[in-house]
Amino acid sequence: MKTVEVPLDDRSYPINIGSGILDDGSMIQRHIPGNKVLIVTNETIAPLYLERCYAALRQGDSRLQIEHVVLPDGEQYKSLDVLQKVWDKALEARLDRNATFVALGGGVIGDMTGFAAAAYQRGVHFIQVPTTVMAMVDSSVGGKTGVNHPLGKNMIGAFYQPRVVQIDVETLSTLPKRELASGLSEIVKYGLIRDPQLFAWLEQNMDKLLARDAAAMTYAIERSCVNKSEVVSADEREGGVRATLNLGHTFGHAMESSQGYGVWLHGEAVAAGMVMAADMSLRLGWIEEDILHRTIALLEMAELPTKPPQGMTVADFKGFMAVDKKVLDGKLRLILLKGPLGNCDVTGDFDPAVLEQTLEAFCH
């Protein structure tokens, strides 16, 4: 088992990564201060892991009062309406301010449960048990929580830290292949923005990850969590360097928004978005052509898309990019690659004509 510590002063927490650690009750229970727990999960994960989660929480006759709520599965249910079910359940079960909410599921469950915990009675405790690669390497680190709004993704939410993240890589055995690849997209991202060694390792080991090899998966998740943790610790509220974690996301969010949430997976949109960011970086003369080619090749190994959805227009991109959270006072900032592999910049200081060229090259 590996542990990555996320150092955030009094809100620091450990990420435990290993095989079978979902069943280690004491490792989870020590992070539950009160005696009431609400497990939030979805219809797909509940039949697979809810019982094991209960068993772990009850281990050693813990006497915890454990409740659960099962939400529908999918990005399209990441809404305030569905979130209300969590608060309804918590209030019906009379959970108090010392309760702990446990997110058992993927990124959507993690984001929703985190925001539910942040806002329930103005903040209760929160634990994450992610069951997708995406949730393990992205949503579980950094405290970003929230729900979507019809006019934009993750528009309503909070920065809220869990007390522990318990990552059992065995739970990935039940993950559909497309979702696996979607998570790998974010791992590629860490390579691109700051970890060229990880990028090179991925080029050599992508097949092992696709085969869900536990050791390879543990390594890739650990490296991703370390990378994200380093960035988040330096910039918890996203004033500066944290924005680099959004490489490909501005383009990607536009793709997700234009299709309606849930058609493409988040990591799929980010994959195509990263290629667009790399393309733009190349056109600006900020990177060598080689980086663009290696990025496309690596994403193709994972069978991830490297172009936006068919039919998406330049106007679609522009419309959705204007409401992106990275728009500060009307000026569009993008995360672009700059320099050797593993370097990038968050900047609004580029020739808008080059953005136009990239959009035109990828849209038909």
Added chain:
Amino acid sequence: MKTVEVPLDDRSYPINIGSGILDDGSMIQRHIPGNKVLIVTNETIAPLYLERCYAALRQGDSRLQIEHVVLPDGEQYKSLDVLQKVWDKALEARLDRNATFVALGGGVIGDMTGFAAAAYQRGVHFIQVPTTVMAMVDSSVGGKTGVNHPLGKNMIGAFYQPRVVQIDVETLSTLPKRELASGLSEIVKYGLIRDPQLFAWLEQNMDKLLARDAAAMTYAIERSCVNKSEVVSADEREGGVRATLNLGHTFGHAMESSQGYGVWLHGEAVAAGMVMAADMSLRLGWIEEDILHRTIALLEMAELPTKPPQGMTVADFKGFMAVDKKVLDGKLRLILLKGPLGNCDVTGDFDPAVLEQTLEAFCH
């Protein structure tokens, strides 16, 4: 003009209190970092003060993009459904992460706007322009924001601090008498829990406050803000002493819940709740009888209720008190008076039979 500084490290902010200061644009504008503002107000306040608020924000050719949203007026609209209108408007107007939400109105508007700001894009700037005594002396200090849930008051929310609170006592000229008295109830509370000089001053000057005398009002609001600010600075997240600010609130919330929100005003319920807390304190032998009598007399001067609503039963109280936020892991804690005037205690360490006696004495 008086200014009370609320010291909270990097989230410290000033409360300005004076006559006519709603029109001082520069005093407000200096706390707006971006160039986009959303004024949140209600149907009662909009015709009275919205135009003046716009004028102040535009003063000196500020070039701010100013939007507004008008919510229905009343505690019964302090819901997540109504709150959504704020987020809808913000997204339709494409407000970004550097936007500022201005709460123009009473406590409901302040609480809702604060939570809307806390959760919009995970946190935008927030300014309060309170127009009721209650909002001036209670909601505007301490960062408690949120909305009600059918199963409990203020159950969904956040701790979120404004950048400035601009209190124009002239706006109280349009405040209905019942609402004025409701706010005075909270001022009496500061006297009871920690400021015996203020309590004695109120006994001498209640008539001036009821006549909305600007100087008396400025003094009472300033003293209240200083009291609350001292308590909140010592205990921002309500681990300990901050709970004393809830004197009368556990009983009061039960009254509000049992009737449905909006029938009794918050301060009215708190007034009756404080009398019940004083009664219980006397039965426990923790205070002299004199304190109970002076409390009732002072509240009666303001024509505030000193008993719960007719028809409310002991069972009603017990049912609603069990979901109160002050219930920690199943143990009911109350704020009770203890010692000379101006002293109190937050405790679960009392004979439950005495609570029963108080409930029975006040219910029929």
